[in-house]
Amino acid sequence: MSKISSAITEIHRIEDLQKRDQWLNRIHPLVKLACTCFYIVCLVSFNPYDILGVLSMGLYPLILFMTGDLSITDCLRRVRIVLPLVCLIGIFNPIFDRAPMLLFGFAVRAGFVSMLTLIMKGVFAVLASYILIASTSIENICYALSILHLPGILITETLLIYRYVGLLLAETERITQAYSLRAPGQKGVHFKVWGSLAGQMLLRSMDRANDVFASMSLRGYSSDFRYRKSGIRWRAFDLLYLAVWCCAFLFLRNFPLFEIVGSLFV
Amino acid sequence: MRQIEIRNLTFAYMKGADILKDISLSVSPGESVGLVGANGAGKSTLLKILVGLNPGFAGSVTVGGIPVEKGTLPKIRQKIGYVFQDSDSQLFMTTVGEDVAFGPRNYGLSESEVRARTDRALAETGITHIKDRPIMRLSGGEKKLASIATILSMEPEILLLDEPSIALDPKNRRNIINILNRLQATKIIASHDLDMIMDTCSRTVLMGDGKIIADGPTDKILRDKALLEENSLELPLRLQ
Ligand SMILES: Nc1ncnc2c1ncn2[C@@H]1O[C@H](COP(=O)(O)OP(=O)(O)OP(=O)(O)O)[C@@H](O)[C@H]1O
Ligand SMILES: [Mg+2]
Numbered sequence: 443m444s445k446i447s448s449a450i451t452e453i454h455r456i457e458d459l460q461k462r463d464q465w466l467n468r469i470h471p472l473v474k475l476a477c478t479c480f481y482i483v484c485l486v487s488f489n490p491y492d493i494l495g496v497l498s499m500g501l502y503p504l505i506l507f508m509t510g511d512l513s514i515t516d517c518l519r520r521v522r523i524v525l526p527l528v529c530l531i532g533i534f535n536p537i538f539d540r541a542p543m544l545l546f547g548f549a550v551r552a553g554f555v556s557m558l559t560l561i562m563k564g565v566f567a568v569l570a571s572y573i574l575i576a577s578t579s580i581e582n583i584c585y586a587l588s589i590l591h592l593p594g595i596l597i598t599e600t601l602l603i604y605r606y607v608g609l610l611l612a613e614t615e616r617i618t619q620a621y622s623l624r625a626p627g628q629k630g631v632h633f634k635v636w637g638s639l640a641g642q643m644l645l646r647s648m649d650r651a652n653d654v655f656a657s658m659s660l661r662g663y664s665s666d667f668r669y670r671k672s673g674i675r676w677r678a679f680d681l682l683y684l685a686v687w688c689c690a691f692l693f694l695r696n697f698p699l700f701e702i703v704g705s706l707f708v
Numbered sequence: 709m710r711q712i713e714i715r716n717l718t719f720a721y722m723k724g725a726d727i728l729k730d731i732s733l734s735v736s737p738g739e740s741v742g743l744v745g746a747n748g749a750g751k752s753t754l755l756k757i758l759v760g761l762n763p764g765f766a767g768s769v770t771v772g773g774i775p776v777e778k779g780t781l782p783k784i785r786q787k788i789g790y791v792f793q794d795s796d797s798q799l800f801m802t803t804v805g806e807d808v809a810f811g812p813r814n815y816g817l818s819e820s821e822v823r824a825r826t827d828r829a830l831a832e833t834g835i836t837h838i839k840d841r842p843i844m845r846l847s848g849g850e851k852k853l854a855s856i857a858t859i860l861s862m863e864p865e866i867l868l869l870d871e872p873s874i875a876l877d878p879k880n881r882r883n884i885i886n887i888l889n890r891l892q893a894t895k896i897i898a899s900h901d902l903d904m905i906m907d908t909c910s911r912t913v914l915m916g917d918g919k920i921i922a923d924g925p926t927d928k929i930l931r932d933k934a935l936l937e938e939n940s941l942e943l944p945l946r947l948q
Binding site: 450454457458461580581605612653654656657658659660661663 | 759781782785786788789792797798802803806810811814815840842844845858862
């Protein structure tokens with residue numbers, strides 16, 4: 443399978459995940475959005491040397507992956523492009539921050555510790571976002587944004603960018619397939635036609651995006667986002683879910699969970 | 709009152725190359741008009757003008773007495789359902805069901821009404837079984853049926869259909885013909901499927917090179933072998 447068609451398949455797989463009838467998928471999108479945002483805010487606000495504290499925040503993705511029937515290996519495969527970037531952020535800390543500090547009784551460079559916490563913060567934030575995306579469709583996220591009274595144009599942009607990525611991929615696949623059918627036995631695309639292929643791709647997907655926007659407005663779409671999603675209703679469980687996680691984040695943020703648990707056994 | 713009134717319409721995508729040349733045409737409520745003509749004759753261009761997708765024309769175009777211009781488009785589009793020639797341009801939601809529900813939901817109908825209309829449109833076009841399938845994984849004909857369903861669910865007063873029978877197997881094609889005949893709406897159907905035009909339209913407009921060459925009863929125009937052949941068309945299969 444070509445890279446492009448596997449990218450398209452990936453999008454479909456994620457959309458399949460979004461459509462599953464799981465408890466996580468049934469939670470109100472606004473609750474999941476709020477929960478994810480609050481989690482990330484708590485996470486990044488940790489002291490850069492509080493490695494155990496940051497580690498304890500890993501409970502949130504861990505629990506959801508386990509109870510939400512999500513595959514951690516699929517997730518890692520999908521986010522493998524962004525993970526190295528996330529890890530790169532802290533890579534120079536050990537060089538610049540050479541002050542010694544104690545970690546589990548060992549003397550290590552403070553920069554090394556802050557690198558680890560930065561990486562963990564990045565990875566956990568990516569995991570939390572993945573959980574949101576894997577359980578909530580783009581329409582539902584837009585619906586949540588519209589409840590928050592975000593400007594309609596912003597929500598339209600969100601929806602269109604999402605569609606544009608799909609269109610661009612689909613158009614790219616069509617063009618490269620058409621090319622390879624008429625250039626059999628050739629590996630890749632000859633550099634002489636790169637320019638015209640790339641231009642075509644851009645023009646065609648822009649044209650398509652135009653048509654799609656026309657089709658949306660022909661069916662009554664306007665940027666005042668009146669999109670109402672079927673079957674979404676507030677349930678008591680939604681509020682409970684939000685309350686429990688928010689309390690948990692606040693607790694983890696303010697109390698050293700691992701030390702408390704550890705002291706119970708000592 | 710005429711539902712669609714076009715007077716002295718001239719249009720060009722690029723300056724100096726007129727695609728539509730001085731077209732005048734009017735359609736009464738409930739009428740079914742077939743729009744035929746060679747490739748590039750300007751059929752799709754004309755339909756797009758009616759829904760305001762091709763702004764910047766000369767002449768006057770009114771739909772339901774309202775002139776087609778920027779400010780009136782939302783009102784006009786509420787009356788019209790437009791099926792694109794290319795289904796990939798029409799469909800944009802993630803699943804068939806979502807796409808069919810998109811129009812009614814935007815017009816602020818209640819959720820139960822939205823669901824009822826969606827299910828009805830899916831059942832009519834015979835695609836209830838693919839309701840939850842992602843759009844990107846449909847076959848060409850399934851996409852066409854889904855496109856038609858997205859418009860049926862809106863129950864428009866006017867239907868503009870660009871090649872509705874393209875890519876359909878004979879059974880689905882026949883089904884679409886039956887649906888079109890059942891609908892009370894005003895219809896303009898652009899197609900090369902002259903047999904379908906014969907089955908659905910009492911009146912036919914023949915376009916050639918951006919002009920209206922002939923306008924009259926379908927029975928007369930689609931039986932005129934010389935006229936059709938002059939315009940790159942052939943007699944409908946059943947008359948050959
Ligand atoms: N976006 C565009 N920009 C420039 N020219 C265009 C555009 N769309 C169509 N044309 C030109 O306008 C002319 C009429 O096109 P149109 O699509 O209306 O033809 P048609 O009668 O629908 O043909 P077909 O039977 O092939 O669908 C063609 O010569 C075409 O090349
Ligand atoms: Mg056309």
